[in-house]
Amino acid sequence: MEAAVGTTPMIYCEGLVKIYKTDEVEVVALHGLNLTVEQGEMMAIIGNSGSGKSTLLNILGGLDRPSAGQAHVGRWNLLKMTKEQLITYKRETVGFIWQNNGRNLVPYLTALQNVELPMLIHGKLDRAYAKQLLAAVGLEHRMGSRLTQLSGGEQQRVALAISLANRPQLVLADEPTGSVDHATGERILEIFRRLNREMGVTIVIVTHDLSVADRVDRVVAIRDGLTSTEWIKREGDGLGNESEMSARPEQDARFGSRHERFVVLDQVGRLQIPKDYLEQMKVEGKAVLSFDGKRVTIGPPEIVEENSDSS
Ligand SMILES: Nc1ncnc2c1ncn2[C@@H]1O[C@H](COP(=O)(O)OP(=O)(O)O)[C@@H](O)[C@H]1O
Ligand SMILES: [Mg+2]
Numbered sequence: 001m002e003a004a005v006g007t008t009p010m011i012y013c014e015g016l017v018k019i020y021k022t023d024e025v026e027v028v029a030l031h032g033l034n035l036t037v038e039q040g041e042m043m044a045i046i047g048n049s050g051s052g053k054s055t056l057l058n059i060l061g062g063l064d065r066p067s068a069g070q071a072h073v074g075r076w077n078l079l080k081m082t083k084e085q086l087i088t089y090k091r092e093t094v095g096f097i098w099q100n101n102g103r104n105l106v107p108y109l110t111a112l113q114n115v116e117l118p119m120l121i122h123g124k125l126d127r128a129y130a131k132q133l134l135a136a137v138g139l140e141h142r143m144g145s146r147l148t149q150l151s152g153g154e155q156q157r158v159a160l161a162i163s164l165a166n167r168p169q170l171v172l173a174d175e176p177t178g179s180v181d182h183a184t185g186e187r188i189l190e191i192f193r194r195l196n197r198e199m200g201v202t203i204v205i206v207t208h209d210l211s212v213a214d215r216v217d218r219v220v221a222i223r224d225g226l227t228s229t230e231w232i233k234r235e236g237d238g239l240g241n242e243s244e245m246s247a248r249p250e251q252d253a254r255f256g257s258r259h260e261r262f263v264v265l266d267q268v269g270r271l272q273i274p275k276d277y278l279e280q281m282k283v284e285g286k287a288v289l290s291f292d293g294k295r296v297t298i299g300p301p302e303i304v305e306e307n308s309d310s311s
Pocket of ligand 2: 099
């Protein structure tokens with residue numbers, strides 16, 4: 001990417017594909033996802049369970065490798081990084097808040113020790129900064145408490161402080177309000193907002209919780225591993241209800257009604273056709289492929305035969 005300094009997006013994904021292979025089955029979790037997040041944004045990616053949110057976040061966080069497409073975070077190309085670069089990337093560029101709190105926190109350590117741990121691991125202990133972070137999340141009075149003595153919401157705030165310990169440019173949060181009550185969730189989002197404003201850190205939250213939409217600058221919907229048309233929240237204009245969200249077209253607006261999607265061909269030439277395409281084509285069991293030397297058309301037997309001599 002050759003964009004000028006300052007205009008490089010924080011995140012740039014195009015046609016991002018992730019396929020999980022487990023024994024016999026292949027699950028396509030991301031189907032060619034497009035996403036751009038600018039530096040300094042605080043945005044949310046909202047979708048139902050199984051839509052690919054954690055998959056996307058794990059790829060952006062360097063915890064999992066993409067299968068195909070493009071994924072850049074700042075100056076890093078996530079498809080081309082070596083193992084060593086990945087370690088540097090995770091250490092310096094991203095902070096992560098996992099859906100499962102147990103992954104963020106060490107229960108028998110104090111709040112302060114938990115925040116200092118990633119600093120120690122990376123050889124840069126800065127106790128004053130660790131304290132400052134705990135103060136920023138409203139836990140200055142609980143710094144010496146063991147994690148087991150803190151409430152779920154307080155633990156989540158410790159997780160937030162930990163994610164910032166190595167001064168990342170980007171914080172990725174997987175369902176950060178998922179396991180706390182509404183008021184605590186609001187408080188956590190307020191803290192995110194303050195950290196975003198005061199430290200300029202870019203924040204990406206993935207969640208199934210529609211109420212998060214009111215607390216971020218921008219919302220992108222995700223369904224079946226694809227982001228829908230992005231829309232910018234105008235001032236005072238909430239996202240609306242779920243039915244409004246599900247009425248949004250799935251594919252990128254650029255594709256109009258052509259319904260283009262990226263699919264991946266495996267080594268033996270198999271590809272997976274999205275279920276809704278099959279349903280619309282009414283293809284079951286058998287399909288016909290026609291090939292004009294450039295493009296393959298797939299359809300139910302009679303329709304492909306009808307169209308096969310038109311260009
Ligand atoms: N490690 C994995 N192995 C196989 N399939 C997976 C794995 N992780 C996620 N999936 C599948 O990928 C899809 C997207 O999952 P995920 O990204 O966890 O969704 P979300 O976070 O939106 O609930 C689901 O169909 C899920 O079953
Ligand atoms: Mg998830």
